[in-house]
Each structure stands twice: as C-alpha cells, then as structure tokens.
Amino acid sequence: MRPLDRKLIRDFRRLSGQALAIALVMAAGVATLILAVGAYRSLEETRSAYYERYRFADIFASATRAPTHLKQRILQIPGVAAVETRIAEFALLDVAGMVQPATGMAISLPDHRDVTLNRLFVRRGRLPQAGRVDEVAVDESFANAHDMDIAATFSAILNGRKRALRVVGIALSPEFIYALGPGDVIPDPKRFGVMWMSQKSLEAIFDLDGAFNSVSVKLLRNTDEAETIKRLDDLLERYGGSGAYGRKDQQSHAFIDAELKQLQGMARVIPPIFLAVSAFLINMTLMRLIALEREQIGLLKALGYWRRTIVAHYLKLVVVIAGGGILIGFAAGTLLGQGLTRLYGDFFHFPFLIFQRNPDIYVIAAAISLAAAVAGALRALYSVLTQPPAVAMSPPAPIRYRHLGLEHTALFRHVTQLTMMALRHMIRFPVRTGLTILGVAMSVSLLIVALFSLDSIEYMIDATFFRADRQDATITFVDERPLSVMQAVERLPGVLRAEPFRSVPVRLRHGHLHRKIAISGKPPETDLSRVLDLNLQPVILPEAGLVLSEHVANELNVRPGQRLEVEVLEGRRAKLSLPVSQIIQTYLGMAVYMDNAALSEILDESVQVSGAHIAYDGAATEELFEAVKNLPAVSAIALQKTSLARFRETLAQTIYIMTTVYIALSGVIAFGVVYNSARIQLSERSREFASLRVLGFTRNEVSRVMFTELATLVLLAIPLGYLIGYGFASVVVKSFESDLYRMPFVIAPSTYAVASIVVLIAAGFSALMVHRRINRLDLVSALKTRE
C-alpha cells in the first residue's frame, strides 16, 4: 500500500470521533430534506391516486328536493363527465357506551349498481343491500373510534324516528378523508361519522321517492369550474339548491389540502435551512480540520508531490467522511420519510400508500453537502498550496498576542493568567472565533426553528379556545328556528347561559375573487363565543356591514370600507352588496360575522337561529346529553373541550411528529458542531497545552483554559442564535398558513431556554470529552511532534 493511503487510513482512524460527528451533522441536513420532501410527495401522490382511482368528484351541491330526472339535465351541462345523485342527511346517533350524542351523515348508495363517483373502498364486510333499512356501511375512522366491527349495532334518529342500525361493512371514501361534523372545527371521528345506506331505504325514510338532495359532478379536463357551478346552481335553484362548490370548498379536500400544504411548506422552508446550515458547518469544520495539516501539506509539496496528488489525498478523506454522512442521511431520510408517510397515511385513512422516492432530492441533498465539504477542504488546501513549501512547513511563528487593555480594570482584577490566555487567544484569531460562534449560533437557530411552532400553536389554542370560543358546547338545529327557541335551550338541564347564532351559506365575491362561506349572525355583544380583533380584544359587531377574518379578507383582497357582493345561497337567494366594516383575527377556519338582527333584515325575515353556544354545569352533563339526544330538533352538538382535545391529538399526529424529528435532527447538529469546535480547538493548541503542563500547570488548570474559551464562545453564540433563529422562524411561520390554520408568530421564552440548554449540554459533553483528551495528552510526544 502506498504510504499516502496508509496515512489516510491512520488519519481517518485518529479522527474517527470527529469524522462521525461531521458525518452526523451532514446526515441530519441530508435526512431532513429527503424525509420532508419524500413524505410530502408520497402523500400528495397517494392522495391524487386515491382521488383518481376512486373517482373523487369535482363539484358538489345540495338541494332540498330535486327530481331524479334532473340528472339528465346536469349531464348535459358542457364539460360534465359524470353525475351522481343521492340523498345525504344528518342524523343524531346514539351509540352504546357514549354519553355524549354523536352526529352521523347518512348517504345513499345506488341499488343494483356501483356508485360511479366518490367510490368506496370497502375495508371489511360489504355494502348494504337494496332496501335493507337496517343495514349500514360506516366510515372506518368512526368504526375505529367506537371499536365497531361487522355486526355492531347502534341507533340513529332518522327523520325524527329512532332506528336500530347494523354495521355490514367498513369503508373509506375519498370524499371523507377528513369528516368534519357540523359546528366542529376539527374532525372528531367519535362524534361524527359517515354511514352509507341503500338508496331505496333512505328514499323511504326521508320521503324522497324519485328525488335527490345531493349531487356530485365530475368534470372533463380543462373545464371552467366556475361556469359549471353557475349552470348547476341555475338548475338547482328551483329545488332549494344551496350553492354548488368545487373541491376548494369541499371540507375534506380543503382540510387535507391544508395539511398537505403545511407539510409542503415545512418541506420547502425548514429542510433547506437545515441543509444550508449543515453545509455551512461542514464547510467550516473541514476547512479547519485540513488547515491543521498545514505543515504536512507543505512537506509533501517540498518532497515533490504534485498539487493534484496532495489535493486528491485530502479529498479522499473528505469524501469518505462526506460519503458516510450522505449515506447515513439517505438511510435515515428514507426510513424517517417512510415512517412519516405511514403515520400521515394512517391519520388520513388512505386505503393504500404510494412511496415516492424521486432521485432528484437525493441528488440535490448529496450534491449540496458534498460540494460544501469539498469546497471547505479545497479552501484550506488552496491557502496552504499557494504558499512556498518553506513557509507552509515552518512551525507557526510564536503568536503575537495583544494586550487587551482591560487587564487592570476592576473586572479583570481577579482573572487568572490562564483565563487571560484563553481570552487573548480568541481575540488573536477573530475570524476563527467568529466562525465558531456563528457555527454554534446556527445550531441554536435550528433548534429555535424546530421548537417555535409549538409555541405558536399553544398561542393559537389559547386565543381560539380560551379567549374567543369560550362556550362549553355548540348545539346545531336541524333547521332554522325562531329566536324564541332560546328559551327552550336555556331550560335544558344544566345549561347556565346560551347564545344564539345564525349560519347562512353565501358566496362572497370581490372582483374576480370569490369564496363560498357561511356568514355567522350573532348578537352584537357576546360573552361565550366572542369575536376578537387583531389584537385579540373583544369586538362589538357593528349595526351593519360584515366583519371578516384577516384570512378571508386576504383571500378576497378587501379592506375595511370596501364592498363585497353577497349571494345568499338559501331562501330567496338575495344578491346584495355589503360593506366590510372590520377585519378581525381567527387562527382556525374562515370566519365572517354579522349582527344577527342586521342579517335578518337583509334576508327579509324575522330573527332566526341555526343553533346555540351554551355554557353548562359540568355536574349535569349526563342529563343534558340525554335530553339533547332525544330532541328531534337538534342535529348535532359540538363539545369545545373535546374539540380542543381532538385538535391537540390532530396536531400530535401531524405537526408534533414532524417537529420532534426536526428537534432531534437539530440536536444532532448542535452536538456535532460544538464537539467538533472543541476538538479542533484542542488540536490547534495541543502543543501549547503540553507546554503549560510541562511548566507545571495541572491538568485541571489546562482544561480550564479550554473550558473558558468554549464557554465564552457558546455564551456569545447563544444570543446570536436567538437572532438568527427568530429570522428563520419568521420565514417558516408563513409556510404554515392555509384555509384551516394561521400560525401566530410567537416564540416563547421556554423555546429560547430549551435551545440554549441543548447547546449547553452539547458544550458540556464536548468539554468532558476534551478534558479526557487533555488528561491523556502525552506531554513528550505532543512537544516532539506536531499534529
């Protein structure tokens, strides 16, 4: 074997600890990109395959009662590829062992043929037989939430009559990947489920013979969706149509889209930051590592080795380290990405998963890391190779330290010579010191980026569940009721206070922008479900005009004072122009509010309510639920505490997992960086330390010089890391925005604290390792040879 290759192997062995640390930093950067992009792409691909294979519709509409023959007319609308009509109705469910009432959505399946749109994936069992009134297929998440299997039974109030139902099948539908109950902000499969029944049965139950009240439409490619929606609305108008909408306004799609968008946002912003930071750190570390070889590089040159041979020699070392890092990163990224895809796949209840492993992301991650590593090595090599060998080989001239000018100030009176030595060393090499500080700061910033989303979410939860919507529950009526119903609500057992609300489906239009949305009519001043302004202060609704959440205002590009066209999608279908009075804050969902009295006025009706927010006495919970279950007028009850718990659960399954992965990876990076900084510092100064030992200083005293330096560097790096982290986080927070969530930008003190603690632990650990090395420092050989 050639002596240079021998040297390579021995150098590698000598540096193995550091090499591993560098490789891990690199692996973390590479893995982040691969796992985030891989998971996102896999889920995106899975969803579109799911939509494709199970023919998820493009347009949805409901009516009160439309004749079956209208289907032919809908099919004739240009661009329509397929139409499926059906019956869809809400029902209050009574499930054994569950105190609180649940809500179901009963959907009809055509008898004697397969459904053509929104096809079902039957996980177990079969679909209900034609005309069997007692048979249902239920949505898998609902079944799981209730531990239901084939042959399980429960009862439902269908059209005012309680009926016993038997589960014959468990199914999944692309239409209800996310099933959101009425009045809910977050899916809760325990309290809301979809059940499919025979068309004949539902027609009989709901007196809808020869009629439908729900329609799904599939469009041909490149069809103008808005135009089709308009035509469909025209057709359905006479039959109580409540406005057709596209996928964008379909709840399940909107929800999963928001989740995927969030994943994509995280994949687009966080991994590049991780990769860039790890690339920078690798670059810096390898540069310093190679710079330590200055004299040996000079010697090889002096002996007549060609530059390219020397460069190749060191690049081999770098490539082995980088290659190791990249491979670890590939493996970790692929495995974590798959794990994450599986977790999300479960969460979304996809019937199957498609793993995307596009080579591009691997190539990009590897290329960036390798380039950073090689560039760092080349920079160091170049600076040595351009010197004459005589200069490169000569032992470093004794360093000219400067007096700090502070030695005699009060601050430094008690500082020992050794501490002084540490401080002078840092000031003597400002670039090196600066880079180390920057490197450690970067790892602090990654931790902040990984951690802060939890703070933002907590803030969002506090604002939403404890400052805005403070009710215990929300009751939704089957249909609109006069205001006097509130007296009945207040008389329900345990109810302490009740606030009415009215929900009116509308289409808001501003220029070419439009959204289908519900206006919530409320009393001007509320105490339970409050409207909060941008500073989270309660708002008194104005006597006229709309109050829009910031997100809706942005979506429609309106400012207070401007007017919106409002197309009411029920009743007389009034078309109005209303001013925007105020912009308010909601972090969840899309909200538009109006004074209920004013709303009734423009609808030209007496004050109606769609439901009520209530506060109740916890001691009377069971009686209250029992009473509600038996009230035919109530179609759903949403519980705020359960929603909050579900919200946290949802987050736990999505953002928290992702965040945990990022926290772990940034922890790895922090350790790698601090450890390497400490080790390189030790290498650079081992002779000096050996000299100190020879002069009679104890091991502990010598270690203290290192510790002083390390501690000073880390303590300077932490606040800088806060600043950089704040900057990165402000970019990341924007990527979280969707129709469903807005993330307030909040970084809690605890995040800064945790980031600091992780880095301090890394520093402590590194200090310990370095201390052990100082203990083992072979004085004679350290003085004899230079490493």
Added chain:
Amino acid sequence: MVATVFDVKNLTKVYRSGDVEIHALRGVNMRLREGEMTVLLGPSGSGKSTLLNILGGLDTATSGTATFRDMVLTDMDERELNLYRRDHVGFVFQFYNLIPSLSAEENVSLVTEIAPNPMSPREALDIVGLGERLSHFPSQLSGGEQQRVAIARAIAKRPEVLLCDEPTGALDSKTGVRVLEALAQVNEELGTTTALITHNAAVRAIGHRVFQFGDGKIVQTRANRKRLKPAQVTW
C-alpha cells in the same frame, strides 16, 4: 575545470510580516561545484536556512538569480520548481518534518515512491543506523532518531544535490559522526553535491569549502586545505 552546479548572484530575500520588513538575504553570491561538499556557518538568523530553501526550490527569492546547472531556479514557476525538487533535490529540514501518522520506513518510502532511482527505505535507514526501528512512529523516536529518519529520507532517492539544514543539530558526537559519515559516503560514492548548515564549528573541517554567513551575506569563503574525515571530528 569542474562543472558548476549552483550559481547564485546577488540573491536577496525580504520577508514582510505586517509592516515590518526583514532582510533575510542581502545580496548573496556563491558557486557550488559538482561533487563538492560545502559547509554553511553563521550566527542564528543570518540567512543560512533562507538560502538553502531557495536552492532547494522551497522558497522564492525577492531579487537576484539562482541557477541549478542550466535551470534558472529564480525564474521557474510552481510546477517547474516541484519537478526540480522531485527529480534533483534531497533535503534535510531543520525541524525534521516527519509525518506523525507514518512509521520511519513509511516516512522514507514517501520519497522512494516518487523518485526515479531510489534505494530501498530499509537500506537508507540502515545507513543512518535505524535499521532496527523501521516500524516505529516519530512519537516513539528520540529527537536525534527523528533527525536520522529525515536524513534517510533525503538520501534514499539518491539525489543529485543534498541540502541539509543542521543535520546534526540534535545529535551527540557519536551519532553525529555516523550521520556525517553517511553524508560523506553519499557525497563520495555518488558524487552528490552537498551543502550542509551547522552551528558546530568542528564540522567545518569535513567540507571542501566553508561559507561564513553574517547578517544576510556571505562574509567569508574558505577552502579547507586539509579535509578531515567525519570520524576525526569530535564535539
């Protein structure tokens, strides 16, 4: 008439570190002849190493010329200098400069690897009396032993010129003599032109000629009328 191997004319070298200029060489003129053994003497900091480095192609001059046979070292670029070092020069560095992660034998083979007509590393180490220490690493060798490995490395390629910066600096009289004998042997048997720097006045007697340095210049050149064999030198 013996051929001239090195011809140095008005050679100067100025080091700049920050705002300080250090004149290491202030106009050196000298000639080294084929097969000649020369000794460079002078106080510390007088420019001996600087001159040797320039002759060895390890450093560049500020002005003046230095030629090796028909090659003008002071005009050569980086590549040509490397080729020159590789093919013609054996150098013993003042600070040994061994690779710590390579054993004695491997340190020598670093050179024999790329030399056209080398001896075996073992042979070279035998000459300096380290045949038994082949597999020892620099950190396991004494300072003098490291210096001898450095010498073995320089002679192993059978160079045309051997430039030695204080090859006996760290050695006792007995080992020093062995090293000098090795150098003398190479010089005589292979006709290697040799220049060696020493602080040891006694060593001057083994050279054909002695250059006395002072403050960046050669202040005196003397030919030894009667050369001593290394064995006759003691210190």
